[in-house]
Amino acid sequence: MTATPPRLEVQNLTRVYDGKTVVDDVSLTIGAGQVTCLLGPSGCGKSTTLRMIAGVDMQDRGRILVDGALVCDTVFRVPPERRSIGLMFQDFALFPHLSVAENIAFGLPRRDGARMARVDELLERVALAGFGAKYPHELSGGEQQRVALARALAPRPRILLMDEPFSGLDERLRDGIRDDTLALLKEEGTAVLLVTHEPHEAMRMADEIALMRAGRIVQQGAPYNLYNAPVDRAAAAFFSDVNILEGRVQGALTQTPFGEFLTPGLADGTEVEIVIRPQHLKIDFDRAGKGPLPTAAEGTPARAEVARARFMGRESLVEFRLCHDGRMIRATVPAVFLPRPGTPMWLMLRRDRCFVFPKVA
């Protein structure tokens, strides 16, 4: 018995522009009904990867397969319109002179008797029943997005490529639209590759995230794993604000203002960075210069003074200056707590939530 091949398989995709490698040996697979987010900062090569898969740009190296069949290598190339790959871009690119129904029907064969039935079905599914005769300029941004989604899905593509499909929308509407879009994509069973530079969006949408930096995929996996087991400091910092404690390993330990820290597996003298997210600090009150007792889970408390506290709605962001060496540490705490600058307090690290990485030059 042979295993079912992935819906989309990209092998060692590489693209060089003007002598610069902008996509560097990218490999990934996506199964039917799975959403993978290609996440990374601006200019890291996400859109170029998408364009090669769509067939509007040609790789210098690597192969693309759909359901196990070769679609493109550096010699052979199936044209874009015969790849069963749908596209959806940030600007939706609706045809202004066509009605909503005509936009959605655009990719369906004219002789297809079920053409209008499919249009009506999709209009219903994107909650736009009755909008078929309207024109794009008569719709809100969110409605246009839903038409673009319906148009992309109408021919039942095996794969849908989405490039920042929510970035033109009002921030307050985005989460609802993301959830509705995801529900429809799952119903249709399409394999989706979605490009975004927003970690929040990737975590909300993705079954898998491929984190990209300078043309390469540096980490790939479920959102939970990327957030909780980042491969390096930059991967940790991409998902949230972080504090960094620097130190040098001596006998598998590193000295910090929070006491000795276990840093096993690293040679003596290695410079390390201990990374901690602001929500993983614990804060305690100062009792006449005394703080809580050290524990195995939280180490030694460090005394600090509130430098600044900002109310953020659900939480407060408090910046502390450590008494030990004056360095600044940020902590987030429930918003009921908004201490005044100058207040002495004690900080502890949740050691199980810290990441230790050798320092990168």
Ligand SMILES: Nc1ncnc2c1ncn2[C@@H]1O[C@H](COP(=O)(O)OP(=O)(O)OP(=O)(O)O)[C@@H](O)[C@H]1O
């Ligand atoms: N046709 C081109 N010719 C030359 N350089 C290009 C071309 N297209 C893209 N690049 C360069 O390739 C790099 C990657 O661009 P790409 O658009 O893939 O990045 P991105 O991660 O999608 O960024 P963004 O999120 O800003 O769209 C950039 O440095 C860009 O300037």
